[in-house]
Amino acid sequence: MMDDRQGLELERVPSGIAGLDTVLKGGFLKGGVYIIQGVPGAGKTILANQMCFNHVADGGRAAYVTLLAESHSRMLQHLRPMRFFDETVIPDRLYYISAFNTLEDDGLKGLRDLLQREIRKHRASLLILDGLVAAEETATSDREFKKFVHEVQMYAAMNECTVLLLTSGSPGPVRAEHTMVDGLIDLDDRVYEVRTERSLQVRKFRGSGSLRGRHPFRITGDGLVVYPRIEAQFAVPSRPEQPVGARITTGVEALDRIIGGGTFAGTTTVLMGPTGIGKTTIGLHFLSQSSAAEPGLHFGFYETPARLRFKAATLGMDLEGLEAQGALEMIWQAQGENVLDELAHTMLDAIRRRGVRRLFVDGLDGFMESSVHPERMSRFFSTLSNELRGLGVTAVFTWETRDLIGSPIEAPVYGVSSLVENMIVLRYVEVEARTRRLLTIAKLRDSGFDPALQEFRITDKGIEIIGPFNGYEGMLKGYAHSPDNPGSPGTLSPKRPSR
Structure with a gap:
């Protein structure tokens, strides 16, 4: 008899980012909404774009919506040297759109309508909203902003579209929107004496386990490469210990x-x-x-x-x-x-x-x-x-x-x-x-x-x-001496004649 839980398991949307899917135990969940937050320069934009290109290369469709962010031409110019970048998928399977004017003119309601329209129009199975902090600043009240996040979440689930909301910030007190979304991932870039190290932490991941703690990552020519912390990934060895051999x-x-x-x-x-x-x-x-x-x-x-x-x-x-x-x-x-x-x-x-x-x-x-x-x-x-x-x-x-x-x-x-x-x-x-x-x-x-x-x-x-x-x-x-001459390390006395 089939285990009832098998039919209830949610489908995964892999990021395709080395190490990240290991931390997430398979990737994001289809139709989930996730906040990716981090200090400026931590790698949020590269992570989101890398996932978009990987997603469309795997047969999906993606829309990348920006608010207060760098221009699309400058963003693509910075991404072009990355090995994941493929200009041929733009704008057919990966579409970039600026929504800042819509947010300025029509507020959160206009932004919500635009996101829904872009998901339908491009049949997007992955949506990025880059600049959530601008949407929060536009809200007339905390209630209005929470309502906006809730509506995005409902529409994402209805259309089985995974949504990443990118925002600036560092780990701190839990905010209301953190409790509403399906997951929260922190990117950080810390100084340790004279060196720095980037790290990633999954603070929340609803509906699935994840590898706990901070995991270092680098930004390379391949994009982000995450290195799951050894103690977390192999807390249980990947293979049972073999009997001691010959x-x-x-x-x-x-x-x-x-x-x-x-x-x-x-x-x-x-x-x-x-x-x-x-x-x-x-x-x-x-x-x-x-x-x-x-x-x-x-x-x-x-x-x-x-x-x-x-x-x-x-x-x-x-x-x-x-x-x-x-x-x-x-x-x-x-x-x-x-x-x-x-x-x-x-x-x-x-x-x-x-x-x-x-x-x-x-x-x-x-x-x-x-x-x-x-x-x-x-x-x-x-x-x-x-x-x-x-x-x-x-x-x-x-x-x-x-x-x-x-x-x-x-x-x-x-x-x-x-x-x-x-x-x-x-x-x-x-x-x-x-x-x-x-x-x-x-x-x-x-x-x-x-x-x-x-x-x-x-x-x-x-x-x-x-x-x-x-x-x-x-x-x-470190200094050998004869038992006959223990006080002079490094020198040897003649052997005493035996009696």
């Missing part, structure tokens, strides 16, 4: 032995250590094992793909050959004013596109530096890790610690040790005025491992683990 090689044979035969497939490992210690080199070893069966992805912030290919080649790894075979992709994100959720979506899209199984992110601090809300990072990284597990990805992240020698090592994000399965700590130690490299397994979930401090070096073949570093104390403080 062990897979790290690409360093001696490291595989130390951790019991390799890392478990579908787990997340964090490599922590100071600059130059060898974190990227271990990651390149890991990626060098990519194949058609286990496609790899390098997602980095520091070294360009060209530098990494050269670096790998000097260590005997043919990353360029793996790329040519389609077994490996390298994505570099220059450190600028990146958007945290944009980075995550770029990475996840690449993983889905190629079915990536080996992921190396160099480094986690690149995500940290992109966040305008650092307090998000624990939840963000937890949600992202869960999504990677659901996608069956074995991930390796790097995190650069601050000081080279002698400082205590702290987790990059509060609580990160409980979010990842494996943690490997790399550090320098000073012995007899020389630096040595050490590796230790801080955590390896569901597996035994060798707890000894391991000395390693970087050779022309990459990482070489020499073996346990015995005979010294204070190594975790």
Whole structure:
């Protein structure tokens, strides 16, 4: 028997705007009336026009009505460079009309009649009214303005025409018209110290759920691109978490032995250590094992793909050959004013596109530096890790610690040790005025491992683990000394003869 609710579900009108339909869980509702409000320059006009062009490209018809706004010729001149712009649909399927004179001469009643006439005349399934604030200022009373909004809503529902009302303003007290319409969406452009970030929030969406909270977006050559907040979109992973798979090689044979035969497939490992210690080199070893069966992805912030290919080649790894075979992709994100959720979506899209199984992110601090809300990072990284597990990805992240020698090592994000399965700590130690490299397994979930401090070096073949570093104390403080001479870090006393 068919569920009665299926027949009651309202039809969606997709915006066609990347990410926005995800936030709206499918798009606007047919015949609904929505207020889009935001500060000047937030992107309201681009959003509305982008939706119009997408709507007509999908077979619909649209009318764009302006009040106190820029001229149509200037508006179209600004839109022309956008890739969604298609002049051939104007004025047949997308019609622009100014209603300001009608509003001045005949008030809200005249504007209401014009909107009804334009919907009938152009058989519009989407109508934009740009400049709702002018209509509000023309109203002789709050009652008259609420009546106008109510009549627009009734006519939109009767004609199954979705209506967007654009108005200036910033988030603030709830107004009467907010309670009448089917939805309210805020666009904002905020300053965070010396940088700005645009964001979108669905404050109301009658008849459907939506992703809560603020979601960053950019205005690009494609128009608006919305990046749904990772914690909201993947609060429940898109796929159920897969059972932990068999062990897979790290690409360093001696490291595989130390951790019991390799890392478990579908787990997340964090490599922590100071600059130059060898974190990227271990990651390149890991990626060098990519194949058609286990496609790899390098997602980095520091070294360009060209530098990494050269670096790998000097260590005997043919990353360029793996790329040519389609077994490996390298994505570099220059450190600028990146958007945290944009980075995550770029990475996840690449993983889905190629079915990536080996992921190396160099480094986690690149995500940290992109966040305008650092307090998000624990939840963000937890949600992202869960999504990677659901996608069956074995991930390796790097995190650069601050000081080279002698400082205590702290987790990059509060609580990160409980979010990842494996943690490997790399550090320098000073012995007899020389630096040595050490590796230790801080955590390896569901597996035994060798707890000894391991000395390693970087050779022309990459990482070489020499073996346990015995005979010294204070190594975790960065200055190794003999037990016989604890007061002189960095120097060794002759062994005392045994008795």
